[in-house]
Amino acid sequence: xxxxxxxxxxxxxxxxxxxxxxxxxxxxxxxxxxxxxxxxxxxxxxxxxxxxxxxxxxxxxxxxxxxxxxxxxxxxxxxxxxxxxxxxxxxxxxxxxxxxxxxxxxxxxxxxxxxxxxxxxxxxxxxxxxxxxxxxxxxxxxxxxxxxxxxxxxxxxxxxxxxxxxxxxxxxxxxxxxxxxxxxxxxxxxxxxxxxxxxxxxxxxxxxxxxxxxxxxxxxxxxxxxxxxxxxxxxxxxxxxxxxxxxxxxxxxxxxxxxxxxxxxxxxxxxxxxxxxxxxxxxxxxxxxx
Numbered sequence: 654x655x656x657x658x659x660x661x662x663x664x665x666x667x668x669x670x671x672x673x674x675x676x677x678x679x680x681x682x683x684x685x686x687x688x689x690x691x692x693x694x695x696x697x698x699x700x701x702x703x704x705x706x707x708x709x710x711x712x713x714x715x716x717x718x719x720x721x722x723x724x725x726x727x728x729x730x731x732x733x734x735x736x737x738x739x740x741x742x743x744x745x746x747x748x749x750x751x752x753x754x755x756x757x758x759x760x761x762x763x764x765x766x767x768x769x770x771x772x773x774x775x776x777x778x779x780x781x782x783x784x785x786x787x788x789x790x791x792x793x794x795x796x797x798x799x800x801x802x803x804x805x806x807x808x809x810x811x812x813x814x815x816x817x818x819x820x821x822x823x824x825x826x827x828x829x830x831x832x833x834x835x836x837x838x839x840x841x842x843x844x845x846x847x848x849x850x851x852x853x854x855x856x857x858x859x860x861x862x863x864x865x866x867x868x869x870x871x872x873x874x875x876x877x878x879x880x881x882x883x884x885x886x887x888x889x890x891x892x893x894x895x896x897x898x899x900x901x902x903x904x905x906x907x908x909x910x911x912x913x914x915x916x917x918x919x920x921x922x923x924x925x926x927x928x929x930x931x932x933x934x935x936x937x938x939x940x941x942x943x
Contacts, residue, residue: 672721697722698742700784700833707751707807715756725756726763728770730777739777741767743821745785745832749814750877752806761873768824768869778828781821785810786832786911787843788818789893794839794911816876819887822907824869830909839911846890853886855879862886 663671675681681695699722704714719725725744730737747753747760771779789812791797796811811834812818821827822845848864855861855875862868862882876883 668717696727696742698782698784698833699725699744699746701746704746706809707747707749707757708803710747710751710753710756712753726760728763728767737777739770739774739779740782741779741825742782745783745813748785748817748873749800749807749810750802750805752804757873764821764825771825775826779825781825781827781830783813783830783832785813785834786839787821787830787841787893787909788812788815788887789839789841793841793893795837796834796839814880815887816880816883819883819891820868820871820876822891823865827907830907832909832911834911839909841909841911842894843907843909844892844894845906849886849889853882855882865890 679695680693699718701709703722704710704718704725715725725747726742728739728741730739732738743764744756744760747756748764751757767779771777786794786796788798798812798815800810800812800814801808813821822843826845845865848867849862852861852863856879860867862879868883868886871879871883
C-alpha cells in the first residue's frame with residue numbers, strides 16, 4: 654500500500670540495489686533478474702517514502718519512481734465471479750497542496766475522469782487504493798487527523814484533507830477503500846448523505862453547496878478556495894465510524910481498511926487480499942463482498 658522502501662536519504666546506487674532486491678523478492682522481472690518466472694501482474698502504489706509529501710515533490714523523485722514502478726495513478730476493470738468491478742489507484746501524495754502544480758493537476762485530472770466514469774456506470778462497484786487514508790476524527794484510528802504545511806504545501810499528513818476526502822466519498826462513492834501509511838492499521842466505515850437541507854453559499858460567485866453534484870462540479874482550485882464551506886458540508890453529510898459494524902447494518906456506504914504495516918514489530922499484512930462474491934450485489938450492501 655505504498656512506501657515500498659525509503660528513498661529520500663539514500664544514494665542512487667543504494668536505491669537501485671533496493672529495487673533489484675525488492676523485485677527479486679516479489680518475483681518481478683527487471684534488468685538483473687530477468688530469468689525469474691511468474692505470471693502475476695504487479696501494480697504499485699506510491700507513498701511518501703517513495704516520492705515524498707507535497708512539499709517534497711520533485712520531478713527527479715517522480716520520474717525515478719514511474720520509470721521503475723509505473724504510473725502514479727491507474728485504473729482497470731476486472732471480472733469477479735461474473736461481475737465487473739472497477740479498481741483505481743490514486744496518487745494520494747499529490748491530491749492536497751503540492752509544490753509542483755503539474756503533478757497535482759495530473760492527480761486531479763485522473764480523479765475527475767474516474768468521477769465521469771462512475772457517473773456513467775454507477776452500477777459497477779469501485780475498489781479504491783490510496784496510500785494516505787481518508788479523513789477521520791480523532792479516536793477513530795490510532796493516527797490523528799494531522800496535516801502540517803510548509804510554505805502552504807503539505808509537509809506531513811496522517812490523513813487526506815477533509816475537503817479531498819469528502820470529494821472522493823461523494824463523487825467516487827467507492828464500495829471499498831484500501832489504504833496504508835498508518836503503521837497500526839485501522840478498519841472504518843463512512844456513511845454518506847447525498848446533501849444538506851440548507852444550501853451553503855460559496856463566496857460571492859453565486860455558487861452554493863446543497864448536494865453531492867454541487868461538490869463534484871468544483872475544481873481542485875475551488876476545493877482550496879472554499880475549504881471552510883466544504884468542511885462544513887462534510888460535517889453534515891459524512892459520518893465515519895470506527896470498525897465495520899459500529900455504524901449498524903446497511904448504515905454505511907464505504908468501508909475503509911488501512912492495512913497494518915508488515916514492518917518490524919507491527920507484524921501486519923503484506924497488502925495481499927482476496928475478493929469474492931457471497932451474494933447479490935447492491936450498491937447499498939457492500940458487506941456482501943468479503
